[in-house]
Amino acid sequence: MATISAIVRMAFLSCCAAIACNAQPHPFKDTVYYLDETGPTLNRLKLCDSITTDLHFIAEHDSFSCITYVHGKKTGNNFYKKTVHDAEVVYLEDMDGDGRREINVCTARNMNGNQWIDVLAYNPATKKVECAGAINTMYELDKKRKSVNITYTGSWYMDNYEEVDEWKGSKLVPLKKLVTTLRFKDWKNDDRDLEVFEYNHNGWVLKQKEKYREDNKRQQYLWDHFFD
Numbered sequence: 407m408a409t410i411s412a413i414v415r416m417a418f419l420s421c422c423a424a425i426a427c428n429a430q431p432h433p434f435k436d437t438v439y440y441l442d443e444t445g446p447t448l449n450r451l452k453l454c455d456s457i458t459t460d461l462h463f464i465a466e467h468d469s470f471s472c473i474t475y476v477h478g479k480k481t482g483n484n485f486y487k488k489t490v491h492d493a494e495v496v497y498l499e500d501m502d503g504d505g506r507r508e509i510n511v512c513t514a515r516n517m518n519g520n521q522w523i524d525v526l527a528y529n530p531a532t533k534k535v536e537c538a539g540a541i542n543t544m545y546e547l548d549k550k551r552k553s554v555n556i557t558y559t560g561s562w563y564m565d566n567y568e569e570v571d572e573w574k575g576s577k578l579v580p581l582k583k584l585v586t587t588l589r590f591k592d593w594k595n596d597d598r599d600l601e602v603f604e605y606n607h608n609g610w611v612l613k614q615k616e617k618y619r620e621d622n623k624r625q626q627y628l629w630d631h632f633f634d
Contacts, residue, residue, distance in 0.1 A: 437498040437507075448496060450475075454506040457528055459535045461509065463493065470511070472526060472535040482534035493524075501525060502573045503549030509535065512543065518561050520544070529576040539571060539578030548633070554578065555633040562596070563588075568632045580605040584632045586618050600625050 439448050441463055448461040458478075462471040472484045495512040502508075509526040520542060527538035544557040552573040559566045567585040571578045583603040590597065602614040618625060 439496040441493055441496065451496075451498060451509060452507075453498070453509070453528055453535075457506065459509070459528075461496065461526075468493075470526075472509075474528065474533060474535045476533060482532060484532075484534040484536055486537050500549075501527070501547060501554065501578075502552050503547075508538065520558070520561070525578055527576045527578075531576075536576065538573075538576055541571065541578070546633075553581070565598075568629065570633065580610070582632075583610065584629060586629075600628075602628075 447463075450458045451461060452458050456477050458475045460473040460475075462473070464471065467487075469485060469487050472486075473480060474482050474484070492514045493511050494514040497510050497512065498507040499510055500507045501510075506528060508528075511524040511526065513522045515521050523541050523543060525538045525541060526535050528534075529536050541554060541556050542558055544559070546555045547553075548555060554571045556569040556571065557567070558564070558569075565585050565587045567583055569583040570581045572581045573579075582605065585601045585603065586598040587601050588598055589595070598618040600614075600616050600618040601612060603610045604613050605611070616625075620626075
């Protein structure tokens, strides 16, 4: 059983290898679009047979315009300010198993190989494509539960965490989170606390906190089975 620190090391090495060989990190290579500084327009991205969208990337304002079409008829134009900077890649993926693909706007990699994603989803209530939520690229889909399991590791200066977000209509809503929190932001010191959070209408609520130890089998089991 790998410890959390070992997972961090493995994640960091794998990210370095991916960067070195320019590996393709996205699961749908035929639907990947690379953005550039000119702020291109991606016309008629097909979310399903009846719904398409034009995605306008406005680089100088770091924002997007989504023009939505249902059965070829324009139903809405939605502008939104991005929550992350340096958008580089757009790819399409059915994130919740409803047969309709979402638009994932992905940043460039940081120095540890991590990337961040804005998830854009069609909202039947407004008949527009809107921002559903934000995740990172270390995720797995649980379409049966309509949830996204997210892992963040690889940075000595950041807390490691596992997070479960679930789909509520066309929005991706946080559910629970397990964090190994750094006690000191110092690369010489890796002392951490283990914290468990649950999410409600007021935000994240701390439910459990204790000193983290790599040789604690109960804590390691919790990390290994948090998504079960």
